[in-house]
Amino acid sequence: MAALVKQPMRPIRPDAMPKVMRWFDERCAGSKAMATRAQAVIPGGVQHNLAFNHPFPIAIRQAEGAWLSDIDGNRYLDFLQAGGPTLLGSNPPAVREKVVAVLNECGPVTGLLHEYEVKLAELVCRHMPGVEMLRMLGSGTEAVMGAVRLARTHTRKRWVIKIGGAYHGWSDQLVYGMRLPKTGRMEAVGIPRGATAQTQECLPNDPEALRRLLRWNRLRGGTAAVLVEPFGPESGTRPVHKDFNAQVRRLCDEFGALLIFDEVVTGFRAGLSGAQGYFGVTPDLTVLGKCLTGGYPMSGAIGGRKDIMMSLVGGIGTTSRRAFVGGTLSANPMTCVAGYHALLETERTNAPVMAGRAGDRLRRGLDEIIQRRGLPYVAYNLGSIVHLQTSGVLLLDTSSLLKLIRVKEEARRRKHMMEEMGAAFTAHGLISVAGSRLYTSLADTDEVVDEALNRFDDVFALV
């Protein structure tokens, strides 16, 4: 990865790019018209801030298994997988039928207890080593926000340390050091300084720096929590060493801080016991989302040690000192039935392992193409999370203010290259996560992966 960012970019050739863009004009007239309509009433025409949208978003009509179809009748191999939650592939009938049955019986929400809430919580507690109790919330963002509040309530301490570059949703406190490490408040537009004043960031894979921060914090209010994405920032875009999480665990114990694993991406995708099961490191609190409800809405939850979880308001037998969280639609029957049956299917089909094997096959094939064509790109995978770094924009060294200023213009150019690469993938019937990440699913058979590799080969022929 260091070599990739040191050398000049290898984008799609200037003579090939117009052909890619022509494909959108000729084949995506419906999507283009829809995107134009959307722009009039939706800021930027896109509701998903992180969604890929170059040259315009594709309007999807049908999603099934490994395939997406747009409103113009084009078919795509889907490695976005809705941003991660559909580990079983899109719209599996086994889950949908159960959801429809509950909808027919009680609609999506009643505001009172439903059996599926309990069944889902029991199932998650059975699988996740660090989860003794579970509280559902509306999204990963909300769950992170709640977990941080809970950590402060429980420890009565002040600081929260995250790993630079990690994404933990968009709550005021955590739009800090986002995407690129040591960028602090760079993205914190519209967020008062006070909101991030007790958030700190630390470089990935640097336990000594973490220790220094923890030591320093001890003198001024203490550290309530260290918050990590266990595969490394941005779902392993900057992977961590295998023993990093265990080192963080030991440091948290030494300094009396809670360890929070943000398993919004890794939860159930890395295995039913999550990344915590994989690493054998048990966090005090776990944040879940995405795969927790198999792609159905209102996917977020805090799980953790019972003594800590009992500080959450609501339910029977809470303690007097409470961290307030809530949500009118949280834990609704539709979400919970979807989650329960998605996880049962995940268990029955061994989906994390099967999707992981597809990830291995995809990465091996990408590696072969990259080597054969002599490209500087880097492909690697953490099971079903496949990273494909072609522009290296997310790997730029921003570890000091000087370096940040130096790479600003380069980051802009590399980002544009990543967008072009994503557009070229789309024009070849491949939907990716922003042109740089590919989620595999249970639906990715060997035939699907091999078909995808042929298409990647066609794209890389344009470089």
Ligand SMILES: Cc1ncc(COP(=O)(O)O)c(C=O)c1O
């Ligand atoms: C690691 C991580 N945490 C939190 C979130 C936020 O979750 P949500 O989009 O459900 O708010 C995301 C979303 O991509 C994520 O990747």
